[in-house]
Amino acid sequence: MPETMSILRKRLSDYEEITKSEEIDLSNLRRLCFHGIPDEGGLRPLCWKLLLNYLPPTKASWSETLTRKRELYKTFIEDLIVMPGESDNDGDRVDVTFDDHPLNLNPDSKWQTFFKDNEVLLQIDKDVRRLCPDISFFQQGTDYPCTAIVNTSGVKRLHRRVQHTVLKSANVERKGLGITKQIAVAVRKAVEDYAPLSEGGEAHWEVLERILFIYAKLNPGQGYVQGMNEIVGPIYHAFACDPDWQWREYAEADTFFCFTNLMGEIRDFFIKSLDEAEFGINSMMTKLTRQVKDHDYDVWLRLNQQELCPQYYSFRWLTLLLSQEFPLPDVMRIWDSLFADENRFSFLIHICCAMILLLREQLLAGDFATNVKLLQNFPSMDIQIVLSKAAALAGKTLNSP
Known part of the structure; x- marks a missing residue:
């Protein structure tokens, strides 16, 4: 046991030496992380942000990078979660009118966007409600719910827009890919779908639903593909469990950009033409x-x-x-x-x-x-x-x- 503790202290010291430097030695960091990042010390969230190219190696630019990215993510929430009936910038309600109504086929119609979004949400909602059922984390409430969402009396909570239906789908679904019919297998399932929290709170799975929805909106050529929930889940879990609350508070935005960077590397897996x-x-x-x-x-x-x-x-x-x-x-x-x-x-x-x-x-x-x-x-x-x-x-x- 003393030898094990000595080895751990040495590993933690090696990480500290790299992460405390003003210029991160990425080559040396990769060498250390390849052998496993210790669970102690809250190192994994920071190391993953560096390894996934979210944080630059120059520490002096971290503050500017994080502020810019997190503000950008706020604008994504404001601009991409379209809700017919909400007030516009002048305080007037955008509701059913002669020019825009639920039967309007104009692609620029807010209602058409709303209905198309709901088709994507149906699958996202189903997937995030059953993520990692062997642990309770994703059913629990986050300490940092999105105020832009929960302060709207729940109007913008995405799960409310989903009609719960039973979908028969393969474990990994890609548009136009028949191979999934051959590989549909039993996977870990929750006894029942996770329930949303009451007004004013958000469960972790609700945060993931928003991340995946915004990603799908920003990547219309790919959209959401079943299985992406399994990719974003571990990243968010790592960031949302960061022992440093100043990092944990922004787990959602940080997860979004790290997930986006990772998907940029593995997106070929999800696109049939590639x-x-x-x-x-x-x-x-x-x-x-x-x-x-x-x-x-x-x-x-x-x-x-x-x-x-x-x-x-x-x-x-x-x-x-x-x-x-x-x-x-x-x-x-x-x-x-x-x-x-x-x-x-x-x-x-x-x-x-x-x-x-x-x-x-x-x-x-x-x-x-x-x-x-x-x-x-x-x-x-x-x-x-x-x-x-x-x-x-x-x-x-x-x-x-």
């Missing part, structure tokens, strides 16, 4: 299959003979950065390494390959049905074992936590 691009999902699955073949021919042959295509299991692994395969603390540990690795997509494939190779004996002994179930429901395992195996495949070593 499936064959270098970082498109089909290309990534091909690289994974090739790596399995190179490192364990017998396992590759077994899966190949069973026609157990990578689409049946690794589509979700790769697209959602393994966020549905492990408990949240393990996901955050995985993301420390992914965000820190300059070739993070290569390391993601190494992790997925390691997961397959670690199931070698079961896969060689199992039939098709058994192996599909095994890969779609990865068994509980020490995440350090998985990451150490992945690091070895990448020709690296991983320090013990």
